[in-house]
Amino acid sequence: MATLVSPPNFCAKEDAEALRKSVKGWGTNEKAIISILGHRNAGQRKEIRAAYEQLYQEDLLKPLESELSGDFEKAVYRWTLDPADRDAVLANVAIKKSTDVYNVIIEISCIHSPEELLAVRRAYQLRYKHSVEEDLAAHTTGDIRKLLVALVTAYRYDGHEINAKLANSEADILHDAIKDKAFNHEEIIRILSTRSKTQLMATFNKYRDDQGISISKNLLEEGANDFQKALHTAIRCLNDPKKYFEKVLRNAIKRVGTDEDALTRVIVTRAERDLRDIKEVYYKKNSVPLEQAVAKDTSGDYKAFLLTLLGKED
Amino acid sequence: MATLVSPPNFCAKEDAEALRKSVKGWGTNEKAIISILGHRNAGQRKEIRAAYEQLYQEDLLKPLESELSGDFEKAVYRWTLDPADRDAVLANVAIKKSTDVYNVIIEISCIHSPEELLAVRRAYQLRYKHSVEEDLAAHTTGDIRKLLVALVTAYRYDGHEINAKLANSEADILHDAIKDKAFNHEEIIRILSTRSKTQLMATFNKYRDDQGISISKNLLEEGANDFQKALHTAIRCLNDPKKYFEKVLRNAIKRVGTDEDALTRVIVTRAERDLRDIKEVYYKKNSVPLEQAVAKDTSGDYKAFLLTLLGKED
Numbered sequence: 001m002a003t004l005v006s007p008p009n010f011c012a013k014e015d016a017e018a019l020r021k022s023v024k025g026w027g028t029n030e031k032a033i034i035s036i037l038g039h040r041n042a043g044q045r046k047e048i049r050a051a052y053e054q055l056y057q058e059d060l061l062k063p064l065e066s067e068l069s070g071d072f073e074k075a076v077y078r079w080t081l082d083p084a085d086r087d088a089v090l091a092n093v094a095i096k097k098s099t100d101v102y103n104v105i106i107e108i109s110c111i112h113s114p115e116e117l118l119a120v121r122r123a124y125q126l127r128y129k130h131s132v133e134e135d136l137a138a139h140t141t142g143d144i145r146k147l148l149v150a151l152v153t154a155y156r157y158d159g160h161e162i163n164a165k166l167a168n169s170e171a172d173i174l175h176d177a178i179k180d181k182a183f184n185h186e187e188i189i190r191i192l193s194t195r196s197k198t199q200l201m202a203t204f205n206k207y208r209d210d211q212g213i214s215i216s217k218n219l220l221e222e223g224a225n226d227f228q229k230a231l232h233t234a235i236r237c238l239n240d241p242k243k244y245f246e247k248v249l250r251n252a253i254k255r256v257g258t259d260e261d262a263l264t265r266v267i268v269t270r271a272e273r274d275l276r277d278i279k280e281v282y283y284k285k286n287s288v289p290l291e292q293a294v295a296k297d298t299s300g301d302y303k304a305f306l307l308t309l310l311g312k313e314d
Numbered sequence: 315m316a317t318l319v320s321p322p323n324f325c326a327k328e329d330a331e332a333l334r335k336s337v338k339g340w341g342t343n344e345k346a347i348i349s350i351l352g353h354r355n356a357g358q359r360k361e362i363r364a365a366y367e368q369l370y371q372e373d374l375l376k377p378l379e380s381e382l383s384g385d386f387e388k389a390v391y392r393w394t395l396d397p398a399d400r401d402a403v404l405a406n407v408a409i410k411k412s413t414d415v416y417n418v419i420i421e422i423s424c425i426h427s428p429e430e431l432l433a434v435r436r437a438y439q440l441r442y443k444h445s446v447e448e449d450l451a452a453h454t455t456g457d458i459r460k461l462l463v464a465l466v467t468a469y470r471y472d473g474h475e476i477n478a479k480l481a482n483s484e485a486d487i488l489h490d491a492i493k494d495k496a497f498n499h500e501e502i503i504r505i506l507s508t509r510s511k512t513q514l515m516a517t518f519n520k521y522r523d524d525q526g527i528s529i530s531k532n533l534l535e536e537g538a539n540d541f542q543k544a545l546h547t548a549i550r551c552l553n554d555p556k557k558y559f560e561k562v563l564r565n566a567i568k569r570v571g572t573d574e575d576a577l578t579r580v581i582v583t584r585a586e587r588d589l590r591d592i593k594e595v596y597y598k599k600n601s602v603p604l605e606q607a608v609a610k611d612t613s614g615d616y617k618a619f620l621l622t623l624l625g626k627e628d
Binding site for chain 2: 118121125129130131133134137138145146149150153154155156157158159161186190193194195196
């Protein structure tokens, strides 16, 4: 379930006019921007951008970028983008800066449905005139490259059939590789990057039943270099995205100084999807409501915007 | 240019009725089947199958399969399929039988446009409840697997921009790998499987200008194990599909006993696309018209059907 609160009825033209006043008037009216954009779903934001473009011959993103600043600007800008295009931007920034590249690429590859991942690949090409795998492969090396490129180019079967025999044999293959510390074993990459999510779930369950320990825990027990961490992230994203995002939020908030990039990423990308469920998991694990934790670690317009996306009533 | 001759006006229902008579009457009327299906394009065949299904509650493919036989049956059956579905069948047969797997997978991966390749991947999933990369990865190993999976999962940028600097540096990378006989070098696979076709063309041209020999010739000069052959095929398919298909036809016909599978594959898959151009290349290289060579090597209904697809007037 989503946290975003958006009105069933809205007028794109009125919103565009109100936003124009907010960015072009005497001083920027951040509150108005938050109260409009923070309450519009992807389809509505798209209509608002189109209306704004038609009225003022300018992309709404331009004044948002120039009039706002810092984490608030980044959050509003990313939120306003079309979701697939936003993921393309996130992927490109991660690849170019080589920061968080594993996490961002793995999230996009392993959490999205096959069709959603494809939409991101399309959006990436439209925006950057390259394929995402092309840029990713050119900016990474070795085993990590093999894993990430295989994951991002996957177009998994999306059906719900389970082949129990296969789950059995591939749970063994995974365990043998982990036992032998052959983490970069081609078979691990093959299985994680080609099997359907339903099939993988069955394989991971079989692994846990056979070994008495989950594959993700087993992986980390054996130490954790970058490649193992990436594998671990992929398995978590494939297996239980909500639990995974809870952990990302927890780490982002716990860190001295707060990891705003991760915080913004999770809230902006999940607000229209499953942020309500992630909030629940967060509360169970931390005994503190997510809103409260976010409010404590952030401030000003950035805080107000994140809390709005988190479903706070105005 | 295509060789297929199909009427602008046709009636799917009439065709379906005529085909019904041809397969269900006293003795099968192969000539009628050839004269109808051999003159209908993909859209028309689709309509005929739909009309047949509606009239007789049966897929037209069923009687075609049961009433026809041998190479003729295979050719008519594959021709009647929707093109993306046909490629899915070709890929699956190649993967399962491990025959011609390199050629078929590389053709589909490197000759199709990114969207066409995607359509084949979708058709494959619909038909087999697996992804093509999943089956391919499970049935191959080692370097060949790396290459084929990377090619079949590609969703290349389809634009026409060329980055000359990149072509320069990647021509060098390719040459260094070939010079060192490091054919399985990850960089070769990365470049071939991620760069756009336009960019690759520029890279191959730069290679030829720098080295005085084309990359495909250079590859074969260094000996030819299976992996090198697969690389060679991929480069030819990316670079000049018509020349590549001419060679496939030449080899299929020259072989003692004729390679009907390859012959059928090229004619059936290219008749609505560029078979006229391939015929021209064939004539230039062999001084014998392709129709004549095919007629000499085949017989009966199979021969009549292939010649019809090759554009022979009735």
